[in-house]
Structure formats: structure tokens, C-alpha cells
Amino acid sequence: MHARGLRFRLHRRDLPGTPDVVLPGRRLVVFVHGCFWHRHPGCRGCTTPGTRPEFWKNKFDANVARDRKATEALIQAGWRVETIWECEARDANTLSRRLDAMFDQA
Numbered sequence: 001m002h003a004r005g006l007r008f009r010l011h012r013r014d015l016p017g018t019p020d021v022v023l024p025g026r027r028l029v030v031f032v033h034g035c036f037w038h039r040h041p042g043c044r045g046c047t048t049p050g051t052r053p054e055f056w057k058n059k060f061d062a063n064v065a066r067d068r069k070a071t072e073a074l075i076q077a078g079w080r081v082e083t084i085w086e087c088e089a090r091d092a093n094t095l096s097r098r099l100d101a102m103f104d105q106a
């Protein structure tokens, strides 16, 4: 992101959900979410452990609900909210494409 000449801040704790990246000038926040904990739909990383299904379901449901609440609060406050998944961030080309698409819209 530095290479793109963008000004941003990391981990703003004063915003709902503590977004990983915040671009105040563009009113854009970005979450970098782990596919497992945040349940990336249809992703290979979105697995469910075989033991204690009830425990995991509750945990995952709570994470997803928290993400949704934070996103809603941010949108209410006038932010655009983007999510980059762990599996996308792992591949430099994919990540680069995602960032380009994100900033073109801004």
C-alpha cells in the first residue's frame, strides 16, 4: 500500500471492530480476516473441527455476528468497508488485484 502512495493507519481501536487498515481520506476501512475464524464462505480454509461441534458453532456464529455488527456500524458512520481474506492476502498477485479494485472505486 505504501507503494501506491496511500496514506493509511493501522489498527484504529476507536473504530468498530478495530479495522486492520484505515484510509481516512477515502473513508475506507479494510479488514484482513482469517478464513477459519471469520468463516470465509466457500473457502478451503473455512473448515470445522470434527470434535465439539456445538462449541465451534457458537464460537463461529459469535465471530460472524461481531463482524456484521462492526460492518453495519462503520457503514452507518459513513465508511466503506472492504474485507481481504487471509487466502487472498497470501498470494501477492491476488492481493495486488484486490487492492487495485478497492482503490479504483474509492
Ligand SMILES: [Zn+2]
Pocket: 035, 040, 043, 044, 045, 046, 085, 086, 087, 088
Ligand atoms: Zn479464504
